[in-house]
Amino acid sequence: MTAPPAGPPGCYVRRPGGRTLTIHTPAGFDPRAFTAFAAGEEVLGLDVETSAINDKGPRHFDPGFTVRLVQFATTSHAWVLDPADPAQNAAIRATLADPARRFVTHTNYDPLAVWAVFGIALGQRVIDTHLISKLLDPDERSGHGLKELTARHLDTGLTEAEAALHARMRAAAPPGHRAGNAWLTWGWNHLPADDETYLVYAGLDAVYVRRLLPALLRQCRAFTHLVHMEQWLAARSTAITIRGLLLDRPYTTELLTAVNREHTDAETHIAAALGVPGGSPRFAAWLDHQLTAAGVTDLPRTPTGRLQITADTLTSLTTRHATALPADVRELVAARLTMARTSNLIANLRSFLNSADPDGRVHPQINTLRAKTARMSITGPALQTLKKHDPRLRHCFRADPGHVLISCDFSQVEIRVAAALSQDPTLIRVIASGVDIHDATASLMYGPGFIEQQRTVSKRATFGTLYGGGAGALAEQTRVTPQTARQVITRWQSTYPRVIAYTRALARQTLVITPSGRRIPADPARGYANGNYMIQSTARDLLLAAVYIFATLHPQVQLWLFVHDEVIIQAPRADAERLRDALQEAMTTTFRGVPILAHAEILGTHWGRLHPERTATTGHPERPIAA
DNA sequence: GTCTAATGCGCG
DNA sequence: AAAGCGCGCATTAGAC
Structure with a gap:
């Protein structure tokens, strides 16, 4: 175990890995010493200990959510502050609100808590080590937790402090709060705030996140521009979470x-x-x-x-x-x-x-780097997975009073990206001509007299190829025979040979590096997935670039939600037409000579539009709404 | 009962 | 030669 306490009064000292770490406790709070500490460091590790979060509810925006401790740290000293004490509360607020101050946290859990409890937006003043870790290895299963990362890059001091905390929580939980994970919930809510194990853990969390930052940044030299862009996007996304979407x-x-x-x-x-x-x-x-x-x-x-x-x-x-x-x-x-x-x-x-919170707003969590391809996910609720053809679901969400929602989505962006990356002359020519891509593909494969079923199958073959699929999957989907499916694929391959050559070359790579510099390790057993990684990830980054341009030109406009290849903004009704056009313009571009097209429309007061003749609440079977 | 893994179904 | 990709969440199935 670590050495016994031996520091100044009101402090605990620990020596993990031979480094001396000092944790200043709330009991020993000294405003002048804290001010001197904070002034000596430009970037502070920031961590908060909170009441337990209920994932089924509004989370940070639950009226019962509280912050029990706030910790600021350098690489060797942590100050654990108790917001219930007025002097410490003032010190917390002054530090967090200082516009010159930068913080490092792990995930946006802490900035959300700071907003919810203190009403202070950290905005672009915070950098997230979780985000940097995901850039270094985009696989979610690679261990991006703070404990795993510090054990891997620094030492095991934090994992040991956490193990001690959990043991403490288990031991202290009263009967009735010991089954399953109940002791954990009890612990976050009720473990005494002056408990030594709790305070040491809290302080070390902030120290270790501060120590982790340079260790991770050093490994990002080849793509520091991504760190900057992702931090920007994460802060904008946290702003979406904070503002919330108004539920009707x-x-x-x-x-x-x-x-x-x-x-x-x-x-x-x-x-x-x-x-x-x-x-x-x-x-x-x-x-x-x-x-x-x-x-x-x-x-x-x-x-x-x-x-x-x-x-x-x-x-x-x-x-x-x-x-x-x-x-x-x-x-x-x-x-x-x-x-x-x-x-x-x-x-x-x-x-x-x-x-929904008591004001009727939902605050979805946006994981800006969820998929290996850097696609985003939205949870609590999972707004990207609502059945689109039943507009009653999306209709539950509405713009704020006086505002409308405007949506803009890329048109067939993945095919266009595939054409741009592979430089297949035929596919590029088809796209440049402006005709329907699937009509043109069917025509190239079967001649101008192609029938509807041939168009359907060739369209499926297009997507199947972009995703790395084969004849078996195509036969399964279209109910054509395996022999027919093989023939279709062969025709597709000879129609767009450079696309095939491109994806075959990618399949042999062990690391996919996208045009934006993103690194995606290949799955050795599934090299055929590399083409999809490349295409999907590049499409995602085209969206990020477009959003960045739009938000920079229109900084006051509220981003409302992202749905993979679609951006939704909220704008005052009077500005709707102007901003719809500006958004479409920002998303319309050229990528390696291939036009990337976007279509924007004003949705109105609600996200989903109900069919005019049908009332919302009679529970009709869903049916597609004509475009 | 409680937990986890697999499945099904929603989105792109 | 063969192989579609990326997600989240509710429910189900089966293990404990």
């Missing part, structure tokens, strides 16, 4: 009530007819029996042999096998299908309402 709560509540009723009706119907809940395995057994009696045997099963009840299998029952089944069975299958379809809607609507 009356609409959402009413819709949930209606859909709940639809779900319950279907459930009750099944229960009344069979005496079995529709969602139970016994329903599956009953249906299995009915199908066997009707001679239907080709439906998918679980590994244990149970009939698989999915929306897909149920749908095929109501279509392909409709005539084989008695009317009462069909009716119950339809009811079960209603349950399957509404349960997804219900789950989404509940997550919207649960994640």
Whole structure:
């Protein structure tokens, strides 16, 4: 273990890896000494200890969320401050609000907490070691936690402090708070704020994040421009989280009530007819029996042999096998299908309402570097995965009063990026001519008299090739025979040979380096994925570049959300046309001689537009809305 | 009951 | 020769 306390009064001293680290505790707070400490360092490690976070709720924006400790650190000294003490609270605020001050944190958890509790926006004054680590190795599973990173790059002092804290929490948790992870939740909320293990852990967190920064930065020499751009994007994204999206709560509540009723009706119907809940395995057994009696045997099963009840299998029952089944069975299958379809809607609507703060705003977390390709993810709620063809879901979110939402998305950006990277002359010519790319591809493959099915298959072949797919997958998707699929792929390959040559060359590489300088390690067993890494990642960076240009030219405009190849902004109604045009212009560009096109439109007050003839809350089966 | 891995389905 | 890619979350299945 480390040496016993031996520092100044009110301090703990630890010597992990032979370095002396001093932790100043709240009990020993001295305003003048703290001011002198803070003045001596331009970039401070910043960490906060908070009450436990409930992932199902508004997280930082829950009224019950509190910050219990705030820590500032150099590479050798940490000050642990207690915001409940007025003098320490003032010192915290003064330090955080100082416009000349820079901080280093791990993830944006701490800036969000600082905003939620102190109302201070750190904005571009914070650099995130998690983000830098993701640039060094974009694989999420590579261990980007602060503990793993400090153990790898520095020493094990922090992991040991954490182990000690967890042991302390387990030991101190009262009965009833020991099962599962309950001791952890109890610990973050209730472990006494003067507990030595807690204070040492808290102080070391800030010291280690400060020590980690130079260790990681040194390894980024070949792509420091990415550090800058990603930090910019992360700060803008944190601003989106902080501002939040306004939920149309009356609409959402009413819709949930209606859909709940639809779900319950279907459930009750099944229960009344069979005496079995529709969602139970016994329903599956009953249906299995009915199908066997009707001679239907080709439906998918679980590994244990149970009939698989999915929306897909149920749908095929109501279509392909409709005539084989008695009317009462069909009716119950339809009811079960209603349950399957509404349960997804219900789950989404509940997550919207649960994640809203008391003002009716949701604060989605934006992970700006989630995928290996640097694609972003949005969680809490997962707004990128809402069923698009049912506009009732997106309609739950609305612009702030007096504002409208404006959306702009790239047109077929991945095909264009593939053309630009491969410099395939035929694909470049097709794109430059401005005709429909899939029409042109089908025409090149089958002649100008191609039929619709040939267009569909060649379109699938295009995407399959960009993603590294083969004949098997193409046959599976289009229900053509494997031989036909192989022929289609061969034709595609001879139509766009440079694309094929390009992706084959990429497949042999062990490291993919994108035009923006991003490093993506190849998966040795799946070299065919490299082409997709390159294309998807480059498309993402084209979006970042466009957003950067737009936001720099229009710094006051609020970014609202990103959906992979789409940006949504919020603007005052009076500026809508002007900003729609400006956004489209910023996103329209040329990449290596290939035009990258974008289309912007004013969405209006709500994200999703309901069909004019259909009311929102009657629970009609979803249907695509004509463009 | 509790937990995790796999599956299904939503998006691009 | 063959291989689609990248995500999040609810539910299900199976293990403990």
